[in-house]
Amino acid sequence: MxxxxxxxxxxxxxxxxxxxxxxxxxxxxxxxxxxxxxxxxxxxxxxxxxxxxxxxxxxxxxxxxxxxxxxxxxxxxxxxxxxxxxxxxxxxxxxxxxxxxxxxxxxxxxxxxxxxxxxxxxxxxxxxxxxxxxxxxxxxxxxxxxxxxxxxxxxxxxxxxxxxxxxxxxxxxxxxxxxxxTSAAAMRNALYTRFGAFAWFVLDNLGGGQRERFAAANVNFVSQAVGLETLRTATAFEDPHMRLRSGRLARLNNEFMVLTTRYHALHQLLERLRSQHSERVLDALQPCLELLREMLQPWKGKPLTDRDAALLARQLEEQRQQMMQCIREARAELRAKVQEVSERLDFNTAGELIYRLVADLHNYALTHASLADHHHERENWKFGFSPxxxxxxxxxxxxxxxxxxxxxxxxxxxxxxxxxxxxxxxxxxxxxxxxxxxxxxxxxxxxxxxxxxxxxxxxxxxxxxxxxxxxxxxxxxxxxxxxxxxxxxxxxxxxxxxxxxxxxxxxxxxxxxxxxxxxxxxxxxxxxxxxxxxxxxxxxxxxLLPPTSAWLWRRLEKDLRMRVVEAISGKLSGLGATFESATRDLLNQAYGLAARRPDVQRELLAWMFLVLEVGHAIIELRNEQERLPDEPCYAESMPWRQAIRSMGRALIRLFVNPNEANRERALAAVEHAILSTKATEETCAPDFESSPLRRVVSYLHFIRTTLLDPQSPLRADRPVEVRHAA
Incomplete structure (x- = not known):
């Protein structure tokens, strides 16, 4: 009572x-x-x-x-x-x-x-x-x-x-x-909540998920990246402490964009494997995916403070080694069971994406944790957001x-x-x-x-x-x-x-x-x-030529496609940062201009996903070639290097003028590059981690699967309902 x-x-x-x-x-x-x-x-x-x-x-x-x-x-x-x-x-x-x-x-x-x-x-x-x-x-x-x-x-x-x-x-x-x-408080709040939302997004879609929700979440991440850059600019006028961290904030924003791109590439590859009923590859990947879930589960929907980021970075440093060992064991088990070369390539590509995703998570956590210090070496970041x-x-x-x-x-x-x-x-x-x-x-x-x-x-x-x-x-x-x-x-x-x-x-x-x-x-x-x-x-x-009409949508779509051309032929220094930010900024503009046309928005979103997948793989491929040892099998004159350059020219033709004939030519060029690279003998041990050419093949294979994707906007034969669901 x-x-x-x-x-x-x-x-x-x-x-x-x-x-x-x-x-x-x-x-x-x-x-x-x-x-x-x-x-x-x-x-x-x-x-x-x-x-x-x-x-x-x-x-x-x-x-x-x-x-x-x-x-x-x-x-x-x-x-x-x-x-x-x-x-x-x-x-x-x-x-x-x-x-x-x-x-x-x-x-x-x-x-x-x-x-x-x-x-x-x-x-x-x-x-x-x-x-x-x-x-x-x-x-x-x-x-x-x-x-x-x-x-x-x-x-x-x-x-x-x-x-x-x-x-x-x-x-x-x-x-x-x-x-x-203050804008500084808004910036901190955005940073604290963003990683938890991303962890939720990954865990919610790792096993599949609804395509519409997946696309909507990606659009939200795009607008967040653009909005965070505006906030960063505003805080530089307001808060001297945030101004000291301006380079790290720009770097953090870029690393988050890389995270979303990497996870999107992994998600799309897993979806393709499911649609192709590649059960043996999916079963082999399952322990790695479970380990990824264990990494992110404690942070699902949880604010990530600077202190939390330091703890996360320490955890990920240990879990990276666990993930590498898990991928090695799964690869060895699959190699003993499967003789199909294509299934091995699928596993190697997915395994590389998973490992790189964990490495990107670690980099993001390190940069976030560095915000606790007034001065830090990670502040030396000269590649800002490129609208x-x-x-x-x-x-x-x-x-x-x-x-x-x-x-x-x-x-x-x-x-x-x-x-x-x-x-x-x-x-x-x-x-x-x-x-x-x-x-x-x-x-x-x-x-x-x-x-x-x-x-x-x-x-x-x-x-x-x-x-x-x-x-x-x-x-x-x-x-x-x-x-x-x-x-x-x-x-x-x-x-x-x-x-x-x-x-x-x-x-x-x-x-x-x-x-x-x-x-x-x-x-x-x-x-x-x-x-x-x-x-x-x-x-x-x-x-008089209103920006909400089709002429500008087509121009912006072309600009999106030309980002792949930039990824192939642009200056490599800082290319990853400018590619990520410029692609998202274009999509953010186009999405707003096409607010009255959901069908156009879906088509533009499909192009952005395709551009990010192919462009990011090409940049990784170029970085891999840049790090090659000075050995004869890696020389510029080798057939596999020439085949990759031919593939780049074919991809440029495809994205400048997308049609079925150019897609077939680009696909043939990618397959030729894969065969040429696999036929090259390396002097070092042929283990995946120590073999640059095996990693090159995994990037080439990912580009190939992207070009074969039946939901890709490059495919003229995709069904109408797929076009409007992309």
Whole structure:
């Protein structure tokens, strides 16, 4: 009875406490961010008015643009915003000095500059993209109005830098001081949870598993790799301790990508053996797979701290030797039972993949454990993440924006519209801002909706609320509801464009300048220019070679295939790191662009898997050849080396122009390389671990099985249902 009374007295409080912490971890984080955004915006507005800056709206808009949930992201975005703004202003002042007397020629040069900046924004999708956006947008914002008053251009540029600097200062201070959410903490959390999720993924799929779940998990790992690189860049601006570990963090990210590639290759090989009913090979591999399960089982779903990583590294050092012995015993047992050469090759290839996977796990654990030290030899990692964008897609985005600015500018000149400069510069700004979005037309349309709402609210507050206000506190009361609504919408992915359009263009039209002029006709003209330019920008982006159409998917698919060509012919130093990161970055882009087409996403995912399998095997093969002893049987002129070079040329033809005839030629070249390598006698003992040529044969055999895979996108005869399940 007493226990039940105690439980009854404790239960309501516990439920309320549990509910509060659940809310704090989800919606609470969002509302803390909104409160910080509101605080930074009001502080910036107050200082801008106290300092009598000409356009307090510009400083406030800067807050809404650079403010992010994590302080490291705010620092990084602020740095690139001020950098892009200074570059844009410098270029525009120079252009005004040269072309101010001729508006048409000035407009032509400005459109070219904005096109170049937009192409850069599409080419670089990290914070450098934002610097390119600002270099173009800021130049337009100063340059177009200055065509009417060129003598004021330099002073306008100075005021612009001061207003942006004030917004950046307030944003960074509030973000770092008020309930800070650091990028370093997010980075640590991502690192701690990622290995446990990978262990779960391996154990869940080692015996088979559902193809859809397997593919979805791989897509998630791809996005994590790209996202972790962005976090690493942000933490370098925020935390000196993380900056000291920047090289190790880049190395750790690369080693995790290698882990996922290696396991995917093993999984695919095991799936092929199961589909071919190679029971004897699978039975021989079973002890090795069981040992792999024992290694990962204690870490399934468990956070991996630096101390845990050191323990894992020590365990894996011992278990690597156990795995090697297990593979040797299984190979000897299979050799005594099986005479089929192909089954022996299958076992050797799978055994090599398993052993390399354990070695990759050990390397990953060592690098993770090294993060506990401020300085470590593993910091000496010079191969960072290498993003890869399609050059043609970036040039199309730049050309589209340049044409838009030129056409809109001609319309402004011909009609002498008083708000024509707003019409042109806003179209340029929107086109540049959405250039890096997966669906630019949708984002521009959302911003147009947000701007329409901003126009209605801005006009209402300017002419029906502000005249009755007295003092800054009441101004804050009038602005706060709009800011909160816009901020809330901006953190929801489905309405992010609406929220940003509302925040930016409400400030643009409604926040009073330090010399306020009430002119209803001018205000209506400005809002018409804003809404019309964004609507037209959405239409043009959606009609003129939109990035969500098939032309760019095909280009990105080709870029994926060309990664194999790079693996064959590229410089070997650092090739593994650049190959892994660039392939995943391409897939991450293509997957976002094809969000409306699941069938295209599946096809692109199949290509990425194929490229990773073949490319990684080729890089391992090249590394193996690079380490060959200086003996006659390994000489460049040997027939097996020539056969491998011929195979490389055949694979290049296949991935440049994938068709059945080129696949058959490549398959014949691989088989010839296998036979030539097996026919070569080595002077050293022919044990697998001490025989480079046997390892070479295992890599060649893996490439062969990949080309024979009935689910491969290279196969023209694969069933339709397989294509849509790949």
């Amino acid at each position: 007493a226990d039940s009374r105690a439980l009854g007295a404790r239960s309501p409080f516990d439920e309320v406490r549990r509910a509060f912490f659940e809310w704090a971890r989800s919606d609470g984080v969002t509302w803390v961010y909104i409160a910080k955004l509101l605080t930074a915006a009001m502080l910036t507005l107050w200082l801008a008015m106290r300092l009598e800056l000409p356009q307090p709206s510009t400083a406030t808009i800067t807050v809404f643009i650079v403010m992010q949930p994590q302080s490291g992201q705010v620092f990084a975005k602020s740095f690139y915003r001020i950098l892009g703004s200074i570059v844009g202003l410098t270029v525009m002042v120079a252009l005004i000095a040269v072309f101010a007397q001729e508006r048409v020629l000035f407009l032509l040069v400005v459109s070219l500059w904005i096109g170049i900046c937009t192409a850069g924004a599409a080419r670089y999708r990290d914070f450098r993209s934002y610097a390119c956006v600002l270099a173009g947008y800021t130049a337009t914002l100063i340059g177009l109005p200055a065509t009417l008053h060129p003598e004021a251009a330099f002073l306008s540029a100075v005021w612009r830098v001061l207003e942006i600097g004030l917004g950046i200062l307030c944003s960074t201070v509030v973000s770092a001081v008020v309930l800070p959410q 890869k964008a399609n050059l043609v897609g970036a040039l199309v985005a730049g050309a589209r924006t340049a044409i838009m600015v030129l056409v809109f500018g001609v319309f402004w000149i011909e009609t002498a519209w008083p708000s024509g400069s707003t019409f042109v510069l806003n179209a340029a700004a929107v086109a540049a801002l959405v250039s890096a979005a997966p669906d630019p037309s949708k984002m521009a349309a959302q911003m147009a909706v947000g701007t329409l709402i901003a126009a209605i609210l801005g006009f209402a507050e300017t002419y029906f609320v502000f005249p009755y206000l007295d003092g800054f506190p009441l101004l804050c009361v009038a602005l706060a509801p709009v800011f909160v609504i816009g901020a809330y919408l901006s953190v929801k992915p489905a309405y992010a464009g609406v929220g940003m359009g509302l925040l930016i263009f409400f400030c643009f039209g409604a926040i009073p300048a330090n010399m306020t002029v009430y002119d209803a006709g001018r205000t209506i003209n400005e809002y018409i220019a804003l809404v019309l330019s964004q609507g037209l920008a959405a239409v043009i982006v959606g009609v």
